[in-house]
Amino acid sequence: MSDLMAHPYHQYHPQQPQQRQFNPYTENGGTILAIAGADFSVIAGDTRQSEGYSIQTRYAPKVFKLTDKAVLAVNGFAADGNMFVKKVKQRLEWYRHAHSKDMPLRAIARMIQTMLYAQRFFPYYVYNILGGIEEDGTGAVYSFDPVGSYEREACRAAGAASALVQPFLDNQIYFKNQTPALGSAHPTHLPLRHVVELVIDSFTGATERHIEVGDSLEMYIVLARGRSLQGLEGLKDVRELSTPGSNGERLFVLRKPLKRD
Amino acid sequence: MQINGGSVIAMVGKNCVAIASDLRLGNQALTVATNFEKVFPVTDRIYLGMAGLATDVLTLRERFRFRVNMYTIKEEREIEPETFAHLVSSTLYERRFGPYFIEPIIAGITSPAKGSKPFIAGADLIGCLNFAKDFVVVGTASDELFGIAEGLWEPDLEPEDLFETISQTFLNAVDRDAFSGWGAIVHIITPEKVITRKLQARMD
Amino acid sequence: MECQVALTGKGYVLVAADTVAARSIVKMKHDEDKIKVLGSHLLMSYSGEPGDTVQFAEYIERNLRLHQIRYLQPLRPSPAAAWIRRQLADSLRSRSPYSVNLLVGGYDIATSEPHLYWVDYLGTLAHVPYAAQGYGSYFVLSLLDRYHNPEATLEEGIETLKRCIAEMEKRLIVGLGKFKVKIVDKDGAREIEL
Numbered sequence: 001m002s003d004l005m006a007h008p009y010h011q012y013h014p015q016q017p018q019q020r021q022f023n024p025y026t027e028n029g030g031t032i033l034a035i036a037g038a039d040f041s042v043i044a045g046d047t048r049q050s051e052g053y054s055i056q057t058r059y060a061p062k063v064f065k066l067t068d069k070a071v072l073a074v075n076g077f078a079a080d081g082n083m084f085v086k087k088v089k090q091r092l093e094w095y096r097h098a099h100s101k102d103m104p105l106r107a108i109a110r111m112i113q114t115m116l117y118a119q120r121f122f123p124y125y126v127y128n129i130l131g132g133i134e135e136d137g138t139g140a141v142y143s144f145d146p147v148g149s150y151e152r153e154a155c156r157a158a159g160a161a162s163a164l165v166q167p168f169l170d171n172q173i174y175f176k177n178q179t180p181a182l183g184s185a186h187p188t189h190l191p192l193r194h195v196v197e198l199v200i201d202s203f204t205g206a207t208e209r210h211i212e213v214g215d216s217l218e219m220y221i222v223l224a225r226g227r228s229l230q231g232l233e234g235l236k237d238v239r240e241l242s243t244p245g246s247n248g249e250r251l252f253v254l255r256k257p258l259k260r261d
Numbered sequence: 262m263q264i265n266g267g268s269v270i271a272m273v274g275k276n277c278v279a280i281a282s283d284l285r286l287g288n289q290a291l292t293v294a295t296n297f298e299k300v301f302p303v304t305d306r307i308y309l310g311m312a313g314l315a316t317d318v319l320t321l322r323e324r325f326r327f328r329v330n331m332y333t334i335k336e337e338r339e340i341e342p343e344t345f346a347h348l349v350s351s352t353l354y355e356r357r358f359g360p361y362f363i364e365p366i367i368a369g370i371t372s373p374a375k376g377s378k379p380f381i382a383g384a385d386l387i388g389c390l391n392f393a394k395d396f397v398v399v400g401t402a403s404d405e406l407f408g409i410a411e412g413l414w415e416p417d418l419e420p421e422d423l424f425e426t427i428s429q430t431f432l433n434a435v436d437r438d439a440f441s442g443w444g445a446i447v448h449i450i451t452p453e454k455v456i457t458r459k460l461q462a463r464m465d
Numbered sequence: 466m467e468c469q470v471a472l473t474g475k476g477y478v479l480v481a482a483d484t485v486a487a488r489s490i491v492k493m494k495h496d497e498d499k500i501k502v503l504g505s506h507l508l509m510s511y512s513g514e515p516g517d518t519v520q521f522a523e524y525i526e527r528n529l530r531l532h533q534i535r536y537l538q539p540l541r542p543s544p545a546a547a548w549i550r551r552q553l554a555d556s557l558r559s560r561s562p563y564s565v566n567l568l569v570g571g572y573d574i575a576t577s578e579p580h581l582y583w584v585d586y587l588g589t590l591a592h593v594p595y596a597a598q599g600y601g602s603y604f605v606l607s608l609l610d611r612y613h614n615p616e617a618t619l620e621e622g623i624e625t626l627k628r629c630i631a632e633m634e635k636r637l638i639v640g641l642g643k644f645k646v647k648i649v650d651k652d653g654a655r656e657i658e659l
Contacts, residue, residue, distance in 0.1 A: 205408055316589045
């Protein structure tokens with residue numbers, strides 16, 4: 001006690017309980033986008049991965065081929081995203097071994113919902129968009145929130161620049177705030193070439209105005225069984241991932257540089 | 262900035278400019294009025310738009326009217342858009358450490374003596390000017406406006422095409438923002454005249 | 466739990482305010498008049514911080530009266546509302562701001578039009594066909610969205626106002642007791658019984 005009294009009070013620091021915290025989440029930027037056509041589906045994402053103002057890498061894929069007809073885009077916390085894709089792929093492999101066929105798209109969608117909701121109280125910090133071809137041959141897009149709420153839609157943008165891209169899609173895909181000419185109607189599905197152009201415009205726009213978007217664009221294009229290449233011919237930077245000549249769904253990837261600043 | 266909500270945008274066209282605002286006035290999530298315009302004429306060919314705290318929008322409208330009137334009397338001529346932009350900037354910077362919570366947008370056409378050129382500018386709440394060549398946006402739907410404007414805008418639009426572009430940009434952006442919307446007002450400014458139109462929008 | 470409602474109709478503005486003066490959980494008074502008559506054709510209901518409200522309302526009242534004495538005519542509703550707004554806006558950035566929310570209703574004898582303004586303590590001013598302040602606004606505004614008619618006769622307007630008051634009585638956890646209702650039309654401002 002006398003020892004304490006010897007010091008002026010402001011030099012006296014009693015032992016106080018200290019708190020430390022570990023934050024298990026971070027945001028890694030980037031944006032993903034998917035659009036469904038009548039007999040195709042386009043799933044795209046940029047490849048920049050960042051944390052705060054630092055770019056970790058200019059090429060970190062966010063879009064992954066799951067099966068011949070299903071592609072998954074994952075955006076948010078990259079570590080969670082990669083782990084989630086890994087687990088989805090594992091479940092799909094088990095399915096293949098058990099049933100000797102690929103899991104149908106709608107089943108993958110429901111599986112993703114249960115996998116996400118299983119982590120309801122320590123969620124994967126990711127937004128998922130699943131695109132591909134349904135069993136009836138139609139193009140489909142399923143979008144998910146981090147805990148598994150999901151919905152089939154014609155188009156969806158998610159991630160850092162979702163607020164920039166989604167209104168553009170509302171306008172150009174759903175024709176929101178547009179009235180068709182008298183006696184005509186807006187198309188329910190757009191041609192592939194048109195969709196590809198819209199995706200490219202969306203990403204160049206987002207790159208221009210959002211610092212976390214850029215470097216390069218990776219776009220997967222899934223064509224339904226028996227569909228012609230209509231719309232893909234003449235497109236630069238497109239590579240086929242499926243075996244040419246096989247009569248199943250065909251998968252293409254288009255890689256395009258975006259601004260790097 | 263999110264107490265009252267609201268958004269404004271301005272765009273450049275070929276020998277014309279356009280400026281638009283929404284009509285919502287809210288108190289947090291509650292919509293109080295749906296006739297609250299945020300764009301005001303400064304001269305016959307300069308318009309000022311403000312998004313942010315509504316009380317400051319009104320106060321600054323009054324202050325700018327006063328300062329522009331004083332300028333007109335002292336200089337015996339109408340103020341140029343660029344001069345007015347600097348007047349806005351210095352008025353806001355006066356309150357550097359206790360700012361008005363608004364972000365302004367200026368859209369206008371320079372006087373015939375200066376070539377009747379289109380002019381737009383934006384600024385932050387303390388008056389840091391941004392002389393954009395294409396478009397400027399402010400308000401609660403600014404992210405949405407940036408994204409869609411980047412997709413729809415192109416250089417050298419004629420007045421009617423510019424009207425369509427700014428209207429589509431604005432409506433689709435505010436429809437994705439809960440704090441903006443409930444109708445919009447658009448002004449197209451050309452050297453000869455100003456065309457003002459009200460737009461019907463979603464009411465949710 | 467203070468509540469005020471106002472609406473315009475064909476040639477009139479109706480303003481209603483509760484009459485409770487409360488402190489904490491205690492109702493101190495059941496006949497408090499929270500609607501000031503600011504001139505021959507101008508009404509203002511006020512709510513907010515106790516003390517600020519009456520002080521501010523009387524300040525407004527006396528200054529508008531002074532204006533009328535000086536210039537031999539009262540301010541019309543629109544400039545009156547603009548001036549009141551300015552007082553609140555200036556007060557907001559002063560050392561001790563008033564926290565008072567208002568509804569200003571007036572009848573413009575020059576144009577024969579009723580006017581209603583919604584004003585909050587920040588100095589936000591909105592020209593509206595109907596308005597409410599306080600928790601009651603969350604119920605009442607949706608009712609008015611449905612039932613308000615700018616062309617309504619006084620009887621119809623009172624009917625709508627009664628609906629609003631009944632809804633507040635029904636849905637708010639604390640009953641507000643009697644409402645005081647005042648009207649302003651071509652014949653001037655006065656109190657009415659519902």
